[in-house]
Amino acid sequence: MRVSISHLNPYLALFRIRMIAGLQYRAAAWAGAATQFFWGFMLLSIYLAFYRSGGGEPPMPWPQLASYIWLQQAFLALFGLWWQDNELLSSITNGHVAYELCRPCDLYAFWSTRLLAMRLSNVALRCLPILTVTFFLPATYRLSPPAGVAGLLLFLLSITLAALLNVAVSMFVYILTFITLSPVGSRLLIGVASEFMMGSIIPIPLMPVWIQRLLNFFPFRYISDLPLRLWSGNIYGREALFQIMVQLAWLAGLCVLGHVCFRRVCKRVVVQGG
Amino acid sequence: MIELTHITKTFKVARRGKGAGAAVKAMFHREYKLVHALDDVSFHIGRGEIVGYIGPNGAGKSTSVKVMSGILVPESGACEIMGYTPWKQRREYVRHIGVVFGQRTQLWWDVPVQDSYDLLQAIYKIPNERFRLTCEMLTETLGLADFLQTPLRQLSLGQRMRAEIAGSLLHEPEILFLDEPTIGLDAVSKLAVRQFIKQLNAERQVTVILTTHDMHDIEALTDRILLIGKGKILHDGSMAGVKHRFDTYRTLTLTFTPHTEPVPLEHAELCSWSAERAVYRLDTAKTTVSQAITALGGQLNILDMTSENPPVEEIIAGLYREHNI
Numbered sequence: 001m002r003v004s005i006s007h008l009n010p011y012l013a014l015f016r017i018r019m020i021a022g023l024q025y026r027a028a029a030w031a032g033a034a035t036q037f038f039w040g041f042m043l044l045s046i047y048l049a050f051y052r053s054g055g056g057e058p059p060m061p062w063p064q065l066a067s068y069i070w071l072q073q074a075f076l077a078l079f080g081l082w083w084q085d086n087e088l089l090s091s092i093t094n095g096h097v098a099y100e101l102c103r104p105c106d107l108y109a110f111w112s113t114r115l116l117a118m119r120l121s122n123v124a125l126r127c128l129p130i131l132t133v134t135f136f137l138p139a140t141y142r143l144s145p146p147a148g149v150a151g152l153l154l155f156l157l158s159i160t161l162a163a164l165l166n167v168a169v170s171m172f173v174y175i176l177t178f179i180t181l182s183p184v185g186s187r188l189l190i191g192v193a194s195e196f197m198m199g200s201i202i203p204i205p206l207m208p209v210w211i212q213r214l215l216n217f218f219p220f221r222y223i224s225d226l227p228l229r230l231w232s233g234n235i236y237g238r239e240a241l242f243q244i245m246v247q248l249a250w251l252a253g254l255c256v257l258g259h260v261c262f263r264r265v266c267k268r269v270v271v272q273g274g
Numbered sequence: 275m276i277e278l279t280h281i282t283k284t285f286k287v288a289r290r291g292k293g294a295g296a297a298v299k300a301m302f303h304r305e306y307k308l309v310h311a312l313d314d315v316s317f318h319i320g321r322g323e324i325v326g327y328i329g330p331n332g333a334g335k336s337t338s339v340k341v342m343s344g345i346l347v348p349e350s351g352a353c354e355i356m357g358y359t360p361w362k363q364r365r366e367y368v369r370h371i372g373v374v375f376g377q378r379t380q381l382w383w384d385v386p387v388q389d390s391y392d393l394l395q396a397i398y399k400i401p402n403e404r405f406r407l408t409c410e411m412l413t414e415t416l417g418l419a420d421f422l423q424t425p426l427r428q429l430s431l432g433q434r435m436r437a438e439i440a441g442s443l444l445h446e447p448e449i450l451f452l453d454e455p456t457i458g459l460d461a462v463s464k465l466a467v468r469q470f471i472k473q474l475n476a477e478r479q480v481t482v483i484l485t486t487h488d489m490h491d492i493e494a495l496t497d498r499i500l501l502i503g504k505g506k507i508l509h510d511g512s513m514a515g516v517k518h519r520f521d522t523y524r525t526l527t528l529t530f531t532p533h534t535e536p537v538p539l540e541h542a543e544l545c546s547w548s549a550e551r552a553v554y555r556l557d558t559a560k561t562t563v564s565q566a567i568t569a570l571g572g573q574l575n576i577l578d579m580t581s582e583n584p585p586v587e588e589i590i591a592g593l594y595r596e597h598n599i
Contacts, residue, residue, distance in 0.1 A: 013396030021384045087383065099380035101345045102368045103397055267347055 010105055015117040022121025030126035043069050044141055060147050060205040063144045068203050070143040071228045074130040077122035079224040081192030084159025084173055085118050089183040108262045115167045116238040154240050160228040161247050166223050168254040177263035198224040215248040222247040275481055276319040281351035283312040283337055311337040313505035326496035330599055334505045335485040339451050343373050372447030374439050376454030381426045387437050388422045398445035404443040412440040415470050432463035452484045456491055468494050489586040503599030520589040524563055525582040526554040531575040540564060
């Protein structure tokens, strides 16, 4: 028998096993990457038509928009709140969660780790091919390099926080599932609303200004819109730092709230049957 | 070791009449029924005991196991296990227990069994050397060697259950809760699991609490049974005691040289008669097997005979009937 690998921290070990489970779907990843290419091209063609026919100053320079769309496609798995861990959701509804509840771990942290690993394993398989190819496309469709070292660093910092923020928001889907015992409602509601509010349907810079202002008061913008605009330098300097602070605040606030809610639903959990 | 005093747990179950009208009404006003899953349950279990927890479906068996494993929080009552209150000191407490829910799975569906075990090693912080020895022991006694490297989804039910049981024992728990561990298993796997539980109890003094509907599990494993029905503990005693109480008849089957005329027997009921074979049901309160054979031997040329105890299922059914559950 194989002697087990080094003695891991439980959260790292969970991260590892979820990565292993996620990385085995290579065919799905290739298919997904192809879909996202197609989707990106389609969106860009539509916006290109608008940009060419429309008069006046566009709300966002074309190269920035192209980068926005391609990064959005490349990191799709980090953003989409409609995509959740089905195994975990069904474990809540069918009661397999009973096992999870008798582990000597902080379950909130444990599940967050699991969700993060699920998203990272998916992104790991898709983002590199998409980024590489789109970097060498004809000029109009090309993904531009980041706005200097500062832009790259801000992007990296912000997308890391975005991934964590996504997980913190996702946890509420699981918390709600404990109460409603069906993941459909909460996932649909959070999924659809967030798609619009994080700029996955229409990039936020292209929206009317009053909607943009409104969206600043929700966490969703900071999951996707912010890092994408930091890359291209659409947001920069002090404004960038300020927005990252807001992102951080959302993350901390939702983690604390999620933790409290999670503890409460665990107390009143009913594992039925069997 | 385990001490439950006056534990009560009630579930609120929504109910509504059948039909569309009731469904619409339920949207505005919901009626709830309170189900007393556990109603003033108290018992004590000592170290190294194997206790069979029996009762019909919905009696509260699984609820008690979930309370004892810290998953459910009861409304009232106290529960002290190894000095812990399960739902209050959950994280410290669950290190010491192992749980197998026969109808649920704890291993990862898509990855090899060994990877799931590695995760459990990390979760329970089991030192490498200890883990290796436990793994070897479990692999050998439960016969896991063939499929440790296979993803769980490709295992048969019997293999999966053995892998699940091993998964619950990696951290060498002092108490093992088994909630229907043999459900759906074939005869060979059932025997292997039973044998293993016995060995574990004998060699390591692991306390075992077992719920099952398979009375042969109970008969093979436990010295003590707790009968629960409608949320109350109805009987707490030795298996032998229960057997003795419901051991009210013997089934006597005889074969003999042809004899067409049925032979009646005092204090016994003639269940079937053919020219060469007869089945009697003796009332053991009034007669003995020996008396019956003496009486029959005078009239029949007996070739062979068997005497059987009531099957254990019937004993338990008798117990359920007696308590009206």
